[in-house]
Amino acid sequence: RHAQWDKLITLLPWVVLGMAVGAVTLWLTGRMDGGKDILGRIIGVLILILLGLHLARGRLGEQFTPRSKIGVAATGVGAGFATTVANAAGSIMNIYMAACRVSKHQFMGTLAWYFFTINLSKVPIYLAVSAIQPENPVMTLNSLLFTLLISPGLLLGAFMGKWLLPRIPRRTFEDIVLILASAAAVKLLIG
Template sequence: MSFDPWQYALGTVAALLIGFSKTGVPGAGILVVPLMAQVFGARLSVGATLPLLLLGDCFAVAFYRRDADWAWLRRIAPWVTGGLFVGAVTLKVLGDLRLPSDPLGPVIGVLILAMLALTLLRGRLGDRLRPHSPTGTVLTGVLAGFSTMVSNAAGPVMAIFMTAAGLPKERLLGTSAWTFLIFNLAKVPLLLLLTADNPAEPLFTPETFLFGLTLVPALGLGALVGRVLLPFIPERGFSLLVLGLSAVAAVRLIV
């Protein structure tokens, strides 16, 4: 597998956004999903993006490692784990279909649009969108696990989940950093098993891993820029730009 300059260009932008989202504006990460899908195709992008996300999580944990609320994380862990397994089964079923075009593309596109809708609703409804009942907590956790397994796009769901806990800002950032690191690590063996089970439709390849290594400097730069420039970024304007570009890319994946 060889890569063209435009693929490296899109990958570099995606890596910058991953680093930036982990230490600057979290909503920037949603655009990474369709960008990487354009580079690799939908299915391969799931595994190709994961090492970069894990590295970004390490940056976030390094900055906020002392601020996690472990009791909250233990409460939601079973439901997110259940969602991971539902997502893994979905990836297996879609991989076994042997269709002419990748069926995961429209699924990721729809998930991105759903995450964008949740982001906009969260801005309008605030507390009313938070899961206030045990059933709401279970459903939100399963949706978060499913979304991150299938598309690496659970950010908006987890944001709703975490703000429902009413944590202070520093504790929220630390808990978020550890949560994403732990569950992204949990996805690695599942994706490797799915690849071994169906080598014709892999989720990891040596080529995509090496491609990701070339993007590490861009990710580190994005993390540092996010950390330094966070106080000066017009967050609303930047977020609207990211949401708009993500919506266009999601529609492209669907059609």
């Protein structure tokens, strides 16, 4: 209901490009020892760069923000890559939406539709990579069962978030988003 479709449509071609690069990277790193650790660190650095650009936007100007033409392309490719290789696009997309300066409801509505659409589109990619390298599958029956097992917790979190969102001031909301993005980057960097 609150989705900002123009933000998603502008980002989508770049996300698809990032997902393609991510799929090839998954296939290549599936053949390397420690490949997943390297990817996590790369994504952590990418998040910190985007966070730094977001925080320095007053000094650097708008051309370096995630919502500039270059920023949209970089954000889309980065988010597509991160979501495909590590399910780690949340921080990148949070920084992008914070830079767009939309309302909290638009922020959440846009991200809900983004992740619903993109996560659904990753299933064929994961199945293809798993079929190409069955010795190191990306998606397994156990991972699908785990997803089903945690689904009630996800639903509970969604309802709690819907209740909590109107109670958090806009500035506090953005601060929480940026702090969590920083924490995710640090976690990815240290492994």
